[in-house]
Amino acid sequence: MSESPVTIDLKYRGVPEAVASFLFRTEEGPVLVESGPSSTLDALRTGLATAGVDPESVAAVILTHIHLDHAGAAGWFADRGADIHVHPFGVRHLVDPARLNASARRIYGDELEELFGEMQACPEDRIHPVEDGGIVRYGRHRFTAIETPGHARHHHAWAIRTDRGHTCFSGDVAGMRVPGTDHPILPLVPPEFDPTVWNASLDRIDGMGFDTLELTHFGTVPDPGRHLERVRAQLAWETSVATHLLDDPGLDHAGRIAAYRTKLHERATSAGVTDAARKTYLDDGGISMNLGGVGRYLKTSRSEATRADLGSTEGPNTNPSG
Ligand SMILES: [Zn+2]
Known part of the structure; x- marks a missing residue:
């Protein structure tokens, strides 16, 4: 069992509770779940420093998927030696993000910098593909990959037992939530959105009986069953x-x-x-x-x-x- 994580609010575009990164202090160094986008890297580094963590010392970044708002800043940590753990389908976009960045540029144009910034490439030898059910260990901390497509085909949720119980970092598969409410917001994004597959992923998470969900957008859900029903x-x-x-x-x-x-x-x-x-x-x-x-x-x-x-x-x- 591990201590529950520190939630770092990346204050995406100045908005509170929009995008999170989660910090675990492990016996083998600091581990992040999600890096957030490049555009909030400064906020993440500040949040880490506030938590007493040298950003250069981050040992690993565990990603739910490689969309820019979850993984854009991972390369900065990889360049400083952090290991990046990701679904196998995400690896090539982290190694060579040119295509992903070009696609983002087509969609967002000059607003890309203000929105997400580009994905920074990760050195290939720092990236560790993790299959469904794979376990990533740092000290007493064990993160288990749960393949959960529907929003994106290369999506993992990550399960870990903490002092808050059995917790699931759900990325985008359990949706987003309007702060202060239990109302979900869903990113039904092209080109991989599939509602049937997504529902199967929701059933899978629901069936695992988590005590809490941690939403990247945003925060702790104390009633996973009811939340997943709303989703x-x-x-x-x-x-x-x-x-x-x-x-x-x-x-x-x-x-x-x-x-x-x-x-x-x-x-x-x-x-x-x-x-x-x-x-x-x-x-x-x-x-x-x-x-x-x-x-x-x-x-x-x-x-x-x-x-x-x-x-x-x-x-x-x-x-x-x-
Ligand atoms: Zn996404």
Whole structure:
């Protein structure tokens, strides 16, 4: 068993409780779960120093997946000798992030620096691919990889027993949460979003009987079963809403965004989300991303359903964020 982690709020774009990194002080040096994006590296280094940890001394970074908001800053630590533990599918994007960065540049343009910054390359000999069920040990700390696709194909949640009980670092698979509420926000991002696969991942986590979840976006969930139920409901509802909007030939992109926004905001308000929190945490960028993710999923699943050939049609994962 290990001590529970220190949650470092990276104050992403000045917003509290948006993106976290988690610090464990182990017998073999400091270990982070998630590095956050490059754009908040200074905040992470400050948070580590405040916790009495020299950022240069970080022994390892354990990643849930390689989207920029979770892994963008990992390379800085790898360059200083930290070991990076990640799903095998994520390795090549950490070694050579050019494609991922180019994809991010196409989506975000000049705003990329302010949003996430680029992914810094990690030296290949510092990266350790971890299969489903693999265990990463640092002193008394044992982190077990739980393959949990649906948001991204290369997604691991990580399980560890701490003095808070059996804890799961859920990355994006258990969704995000509007601070101060139990209302989930879901990143249904292209090109790998798959609601069926995602539901199976939620069932898997639920079946493991965790005492707490630690959300990267953001913080401790003390009632995993009820939280996961809300995530399931939101996933079904939002996939259905987006599907109807995408299938409506009378709507253009702007019309779909507006209609999606109205429905999302109504649902959030009825769940107790204030206007101020809604404006901060439910933005049009997320809505556009979700329409893209559901659209991509529908295109793929419908074309597969009409083809005898069920071979993979997916390109490599290059979605940079979410
Ligand atoms: Zn993500």
